[in-house]
Amino acid sequence: MRITVNGVTTNVDVEDEMPLLWVLRDELKVKGPKYGCGIAQCGACTVHVDGLAVRSCSITAKQVEGRDVTTIEGIGSPDALHAVQEAWIEHQVAQCGYCQSGQIMSAASFLSMHPSPSDDQIDHAMSANLCRCGTYPRIREAIKTAAAKMREA
Amino acid sequence: MVNVGKIARRSFLVGSVAVAGGVAFGYYAVQKPHKNPLLASLADGEATFNPWVKISSKGITLITPHADLGQGAYSMQAALIAEELDLEFGQFDIEPGVPAAAYYNTALGAELAPFRSTDESFQAETMRTVFSSVTKLMGAQGTGGSSSVPDSFEKLRIAGAVARETLKKAASKRTGIDVSDLTTRQAAVVLPDGTMLTYAELAADAAKIKPVKNVELRDPSEWRLVGKEMQRLDIIPKSTGTLTYGIDLDFEGMLYAAVKVNPRQGGELNGYDASTAETMRGVQKILPVTNGVAVIANNTWRAFKAVDAITYDWGDAPYPAEQADHWKAVEASFTDDFLDNEWRADGDVDAAIDGNSIEAEYRAPYVAHQPLEPIGAVIKVTDDRLDIWVGHQMPRFVQQQIAAITGHDVKDIHLHNQYMGGSFGHRLEFENVKLAAEIGNQMRGEIIKLTFSREEDFAHDFPRQIAMARGRGAVSGGQVEAYDLGVAAVSSSDSQGARANLSRPGPDGQLAAGAWNLPYAVPNFRMRTYKVPELAPTSSWRSVGASSNGFFADCFLDELIHAAGADPMAERIRLCDHDVSRKVLEAVAEMSGWGTDLGENRGRGVAFVESFGVPIAEVIEVTNTENGIRIDKVFVAADVGTVVDPINFDNHVKGGVVWGLGHAMNCEITYADGMAEQSNFHAHEGMRLHQCPEIVVRGLENAEKVRGIGEPPVPPAAPALANAIFAATGQRIREMPFNKHIQFV
Numbered sequence: 001m002r003i004t005v006n007g008v009t010t011n012v013d014v015e016d017e018m019p020l021l022w023v024l025r026d027e028l029k030v031k032g033p034k035y036g037c038g039i040a041q042c043g044a045c046t047v048h049v050d051g052l053a054v055r056s057c058s059i060t061a062k063q064v065e066g067r068d069v070t071t072i073e074g075i076g077s078p079d080a081l082h083a084v085q086e087a088w089i090e091h092q093v094a095q096c097g098y099c100q101s102g103q104i105m106s107a108a109s110f111l112s113m114h115p116s117p118s119d120d121q122i123d124h125a126m127s128a129n130l131c132r133c134g135t136y137p138r139i140r141e142a143i144k145t146a147a148a149k150m151r152e153a
Numbered sequence: 154m155v156n157v158g159k160i161a162r163r164s165f166l167v168g169s170v171a172v173a174g175g176v177a178f179g180y181y182a183v184q185k186p187h188k189n190p191l192l193a194s195l196a197d198g199e200a201t202f203n204p205w206v207k208i209s210s211k212g213i214t215l216i217t218p219h220a221d222l223g224q225g226a227y228s229m230q231a232a233l234i235a236e237e238l239d240l241e242f243g244q245f246d247i248e249p250g251v252p253a254a255a256y257y258n259t260a261l262g263a264e265l266a267p268f269r270s271t272d273e274s275f276q277a278e279t280m281r282t283v284f285s286s287v288t289k290l291m292g293a294q295g296t297g298g299s300s301s302v303p304d305s306f307e308k309l310r311i312a313g314a315v316a317r318e319t320l321k322k323a324a325s326k327r328t329g330i331d332v333s334d335l336t337t338r339q340a341a342v343v344l345p346d347g348t349m350l351t352y353a354e355l356a357a358d359a360a361k362i363k364p365v366k367n368v369e370l371r372d373p374s375e376w377r378l379v380g381k382e383m384q385r386l387d388i389i390p391k392s393t394g395t396l397t398y399g400i401d402l403d404f405e406g407m408l409y410a411a412v413k414v415n416p417r418q419g420g421e422l423n424g425y426d427a428s429t430a431e432t433m434r435g436v437q438k439i440l441p442v443t444n445g446v447a448v449i450a451n452n453t454w455r456a457f458k459a460v461d462a463i464t465y466d467w468g469d470a471p472y473p474a475e476q477a478d479h480w481k482a483v484e485a486s487f488t489d490d491f492l493d494n495e496w497r498a499d500g501d502v503d504a505a506i507d508g509n510s511i512e513a514e515y516r517a518p519y520v521a522h523q524p525l526e527p528i529g530a531v532i533k534v535t536d537d538r539l540d541i542w543v544g545h546q547m548p549r550f551v552q553q554q555i556a557a558i559t560g561h562d563v564k565d566i567h568l569h570n571q572y573m574g575g576s577f578g579h580r581l582e583f584e585n586v587k588l589a590a591e592i593g594n595q596m597r598g599e600i601i602k603l604t605f606s607r608e609e610d611f612a613h614d615f616p617r618q619i620a621m622a623r624g625r626g627a628v629s630g631g632q633v634e635a636y637d638l639g640v641a642a643v644s645s646s647d648s649q650g651a652r653a654n655l656s657r658p659g660p661d662g663q664l665a666a667g668a669w670n671l672p673y674a675v676p677n678f679r680m681r682t683y684k685v686p687e688l689a690p691t692s693s694w695r696s697v698g699a700s701s702n703g704f705f706a707d708c709f710l711d712e713l714i715h716a717a718g719a720d721p722m723a724e725r726i727r728l729c730d731h732d733v734s735r736k737v738l739e740a741v742a743e744m745s746g747w748g749t750d751l752g753e754n755r756g757r758g759v760a761f762v763e764s765f766g767v768p769i770a771e772v773i774e775v776t777n778t779e780n781g782i783r784i785d786k787v788f789v790a791a792d793v794g795t796v797v798d799p800i801n802f803d804n805h806v807k808g809g810v811v812w813g814l815g816h817a818m819n820c821e822i823t824y825a826d827g828m829a830e831q832s833n834f835h836a837h838e839g840m841r842l843h844q845c846p847e848i849v850v851r852g853l854e855n856a857e858k859v860r861g862i863g864e865p866p867v868p869p870a871a872p873a874l875a876n877a878i879f880a881a882t883g884q885r886i887r888e889m890p891f892n893k894h895i896q897f898v
């Protein structure tokens with residue numbers, strides 16, 4: 001099966017129903033997306049499929065065949081940060097950081113559709129991502145900063 | 154000012170040794186004769202050296218032995234060394250170091266002493282020294298109990314100062330310039346003409362001279378890093394998905410393991426049928442482990458699937474199978490037979506209450522830890538060496554637990570501590586490392602990564618203690634006159650201690666923590682604890698005893714204050730007999746505009762709890778909406794003596810409030826048929842972003858001693874919320890989780 005991740009297409013020999021998360025982590029060694037719950041409850045595994053945020057634990061390899069998968073590694077890197085990552089660093093959002101790949105991927109997809117989000121829209125969009133460390137106040141602030149950066153860019 | 158002489162009396166010597174191409178500074182301990190065996194640190198003639206700073210021509214490495222669970226401990230430790238050593242962030246690497254007795258936690262033991270942390274009497278200080286010596290004796294290098302900052306604050310700055318002065322001495326020898334004319338800046342010794350000799354080029358010389366021990370720590374007014382906003386060392390990797398957690402490790406040829414152990418914790422496995430699992434794709438081996446089965450496969454998901462495809466015949470739980478029976482056992486423990494201690498008996502409560510008793514009963518359930526990164530470990534066992542890569546708070550205990558399984562000598566067990574995706578107390582336990590050792594031992598030579606599925610992690614999370622409180626009290630003349638609180642709980646310390654082969658002398662302080670040490674001079678004040686015989690196994694959960702006791706103790710006081718017709722804030726301040734605590738209450742009153750009118754359907758509650766030596770007060774504002782209670786705002790004032798990093802402090806306090814509120818709102822673990830009924834986050838959710846209030850934080854610095862902030866924000870959150878709900882609705886909630894009684898938006 002051919003899967004395209006961060007612009008690179010690879011042949012993977014996996015069961016159709018293997019969740020994308022485990023194709024990424026264990027077959028392609030892309031470790032940015034995290035395993036948190038496996039049942040679409042926490043958002044730690046969030047990636048973009050054709051630009052939209054999805055829970056990679058709950059979408060199968062077969063379902064992403066021929067589509068574009070982007071992980072946190074694909075939106076920016078320490079040397080070339082995405083605006084959302086910049087904002088996350090400025091606000092020092094992370095504590096343990098384990099949820100933050102997913103938070104950033106949810107935020108990036110959300111902001112691409114809502115460049116000037118209201119507080120309610122932010123709350124609504126980000127409530128599917130759990131943070132056990134409780135970084136929610138900083139996530140809200142960082143999203144506003146990121147939105148401003150993306151509007152300026 | 155502190156100099157090394159004072160520290161040396163606690164057998165804490167900073168020395169130096171030559172290392173390849175340079176010098177290392179650190180803790181150098183030699184056995185010193187001492188009459189009191191508790192105070193002897195090492196066996197006869199034994200000497201150890203463990204570095205905090207290594208400098209070679211290749212660069213500077215700081216060793217940060219406190220584990221990073223997500224709390225920023227690595228950055229904090231590095232900043233303390235860098236402060237005195239005149240390093241900037243970016244000029245050094247960090248390493249977690251190896252497990253070693255020399256890194257014993259000087260602060261952990263002090264918390265075990267049965268004295269109010271506000272008590273600085275000779276007796277209290279002596280007992281703290283004794284308990285600290287016990288942890289030293291055990292070489293208890295540990296991270297927990299909000300102790301990383303108190304443990305590190307002085308000794309790491311000293312390590313930095315000794316290194317700095319020794320490097321200056323080396324520079325003086327080389328240049329002939331007097332040490333007093335030398336300064337340091339940016340990892341270099343600066344000569345009077347501005348020439349900079351880098352530490353790297355001085356390292357080899359510094360290794361040849363005796364370290365300078367007569368150093369003085371800088372005055373706080375000179376601090377460049379401590380107390381200033383810092384960028385955490387891990388913030389960029391954590392914001393770009395590039396930080397490697399234990400679960401992310403990958404090695405050539407690595408295999409993937411999943412386990413299923415009897416969900417009736419401690420129950421046996423009578424038998425299993427793996428015939429389907431054996432035929433599944435990618436499955437390489439199916440192995441028995443204690444009370445369960447492990448599947449080794451070539452992908453985590455395949456291992457998860459196969460272990461689920463096995464059918465199991467589980468034995469009974471060694472504790473009551475049904476939750477109702479757990480509660481019955483707690484209810485039945487308020488008797489003299491189970492009395493663990495009377496912690497406080499001021500005045501005469503029985504006489505003061507005499508027939509006019511105000512009474513209430515409170516409950517706190519089992520709650521799971523469930524950090525977002527599930528537990529696991531990577532292991533490789535060979536006949537003469539064992540390597541384990543895992544994030545753990547008690548590395549030396551991990552070695553002992555493994556040694557008991559594989560028979561390796563502790564010195565051949567190499568633990569590589571990893572960045573952790575949270576802990577909250579979960580990574581003080583050993584289930585993952587024991588199972589990894591059993592698997593690795595049966596597959597010597599292979600490198601294997603064990604990952605717990607979320608469901609397996611929930612099933613084997615040793616939850617927070619189940620607890621109840623019964624309060625009696627009396628009021629008169631608008632004041633609280635008598636306060637009598639009895640707490641009955643299982644001892645998570647005993648449960649946890651038994652698994653680590655530790656026993657603790659005397660009554661269990663965590664049964665009383667957060668309740669007996671209220672700084673209130675109620676004329677008649679009694680606090681007793683009753684130890685419930687072990688039910689389901691339990692463990693330390695962020696803020697431990699205070700997580701349930703804070704709710705009981707403060708809410709019951711709030712009930713009495715309302716019964717007296719007094720103002721909740723004014724009466725707490727009036728009763729407060731501890732200056733630093735009173736200032737905390739006054740600060741939160743001022744921050745929250747206490748006393749101003751909030752309007753219709755709204756209410757405000759205050760709670761104060763002291764835990765881990767930190768007095769902390771929270772005011773919560775709620776609105777009673779058509780769809781349930783909305784938490785609008787939280788104000789927090791806490792005194793930690795010195796705020797080392799204001800940003801991390803702020804983030805931690807907010808996180809602690811979210812943790813405390815979320816679990817109080819909607820989390821519990823209940824047992825049915827001997828198994829936890831909650832298997833994943835849909836059933837044990839905590840707070841989500843849309844429920845998160847605005848949180849305003851203020852750190853006060855009136856206290857003498859520096860304290861950690863990881864746990865203290867948790868205990869006041871639940872009572873402040875319950876008190877606010879009462880103010881808004883008139884409904885008094887006496888049981889967590891609150892959503893059994895009221896709805897939240």
Ligand code: FES
Pocket residue numbers: 034035036037038039040041042043044045046055056057058
């Ligand atoms: S792991 Fe996919 S949502 Fe939790």
Ligand code: FES
Pocket residue numbers: 094095096097098099100130131132133134135223525574575
């Ligand atoms: S930062 Fe730890 S779970 Fe979000």
